[in-house]
Amino acid sequence: MARVKQSRSCETAELVSAYLDGQLLPGELDTVVTHLGECADCIAEFHQLKEVRAALRTLPFLEIPEHLLPDTHPGELLSAYLDGQLDTSEHDFVISHLDFCTDCRLELHELDSARTAIRSLPGLEPPEFLTVHRERIERERWSRRRVVAAGVGIAAAAAFVFAIFGPTTETGDLDLIPLFDQHQARVSVDSGFNVIPAFAPAGESP
Amino acid sequence: MADDRTPTWEDVARVYGRKIYNFAYRLTGNPDDAADLVQEVLLRVRKGLSSYTPGSFDGWLWRITRNAFLDGVRKQKRRPTSPLPEDDRNVLATSPSPDEVLASVRLSEDIQSALLKLPLDFRECVVLCDVVGLTYEEIAEAIESPVGTVRSRIHRGRKMLRELLTWPV
Numbered sequence: 546m547a548r549v550k551q552s553r554s555c556e557t558a559e560l561v562s563a564y565l566d567g568q569l570l571p572g573e574l575d576t577v578v579t580h581l582g583e584c585a586d587c588i589a590e591f592h593q594l595k596e597v598r599a600a601l602r603t604l605p606f607l608e609i610p611e612h613l614l615p616d617t618h619p620g621e622l623l624s625a626y627l628d629g630q631l632d633t634s635e636h637d638f639v640i641s642h643l644d645f646c647t648d649c650r651l652e653l654h655e656l657d658s659a660r661t662a663i664r665s666l667p668g669l670e671p672p673e674f675l676t677v678h679r680e681r682i683e684r685e686r687w688s689r690r691r692v693v694a695a696g697v698g699i700a701a702a703a704a705f706v707f708a709i710f711g712p713t714t715e716t717g718d719l720d721l722i723p724l725f726d727q728h729q730a731r732v733s734v735d736s737g738f739n740v741i742p743a744f745a746p747a748g749e750s751p
Numbered sequence: 752m753a754d755d756r757t758p759t760w761e762d763v764a765r766v767y768g769r770k771i772y773n774f775a776y777r778l779t780g781n782p783d784d785a786a787d788l789v790q791e792v793l794l795r796v797r798k799g800l801s802s803y804t805p806g807s808f809d810g811w812l813w814r815i816t817r818n819a820f821l822d823g824v825r826k827q828k829r830r831p832t833s834p835l836p837e838d839d840r841n842v843l844a845t846s847p848s849p850d851e852v853l854a855s856v857r858l859s860e861d862i863q864s865a866l867l868k869l870p871l872d873f874r875e876c877v878v879l880c881d882v883v884g885l886t887y888e889e890i891a892e893a894i895e896s897p898v899g900t901v902r903s904r905i906h907r908g909r910k911m912l913r914e915l916l917t918w919p920v
Contacts, residue, residue, distance in 0.1 A: 562909055563887065563906070566887070566905070600916070601877065601912070602881055604863070609768050609772040610782075610786055613764070613789050613790060614765065615764050634758055638766045
């Protein structure tokens with residue numbers, strides 16, 4: 546196990562890594578920069594740590610085995626990515642995936658080509674005969690609208706006249722008494738009309 | 752995750768899976784252990800998402816990852832027949848994927864080998880900083896320690912690495 550040689554002489558030495566990482570707290574930057582300008586040991590350490598840090602960051606970022614992921618390819622997210630329609634997490638996923646997946650980079654390139662081709666299609670003018678035909682249709686449509694408007698006007702006037710001078714109708718709750726009287730009259734004429742048989746005590750014939 | 756909505760575990764796997772795998776690989780030096788750790792982390796994330804309250808997702812996730820790693824180390828200590836590899840050259844001989852072949856360049860071997868010789872506390876801070884790319888504050892949240900502790904461990908870890916690495920500066 547490696548042993549760390551702790552330099553007790555420089556309390557600032559421990560800030561060197563944080564300085565390299567841009568992680569100093571407010572107010573510490575001046576202290577470190579001033580100290581590095583004065584201390585040869587800390588300058589030497591600064592350069593050594595800079596090399597180590599750089600070496601650590603050259604470690605290749607390995608690809609995760611596919612079986613560990615639920616769905617390893619973005620698929621339809623690629624088109625949405627081209628159109629800028631992804632949310633943050635989806636965007637991060639697509640970006641990180643494209644970083645290592647050649648197949649998806651190729652698919653993205655093809656989709657982009659297709660999208661560009663579609664968007665570069667010129668806006669065409671309709672042929673002349675279609676223009677003439679369209680004008681005729683427009684004229685006929687206008688004349689039909691005028692006829693319909695006239696019909697609607699006449700109907701509205703007729704309704705108004707009928708409402709003012711037509712027969713009055715009584716409104717209100719449905720009056721059941723006449724219906725009941727009619728029913729009673731019908732029962733008195735035809736006793737078989739009632740579907741519920743009359744009560745007959747036991748032992749008596751109807 | 753930059754937004755506040757709670758991600759699904761599939762989101763986590765897609766967005767963070769590769770980072771978790773690299774963190775695990777650099778800490779263990781072993782692709783099988785790294786894969787096991789990723790699976791364990793994703794399992795814990797899946798269980799934990801139901802009780803997760805939107806906030807610092809990265810801190811939450813890396814805390815889970817780190818705890819899963821430490822639990823794995825404790826298990827391995829109880830089973831001394833499968834120790835952590837001391838040198839990734841043996842590991843790379845059994846891992847023929849293109850990325851791992853790429854990782855077998857001499858410098859990477861030396862660095863990986865040196866990383867595995869660091870005490871765990873220092874190793875995890877150095878890997879979270881230089882491999883995963885977390886800030887000191889994020890690391891502090893992940894390991895549940897003050898930023899000052901993180902700063903000290905990263906500095907001392909790098910100094911140890913400098914002494915372990917054989918190439919000239």
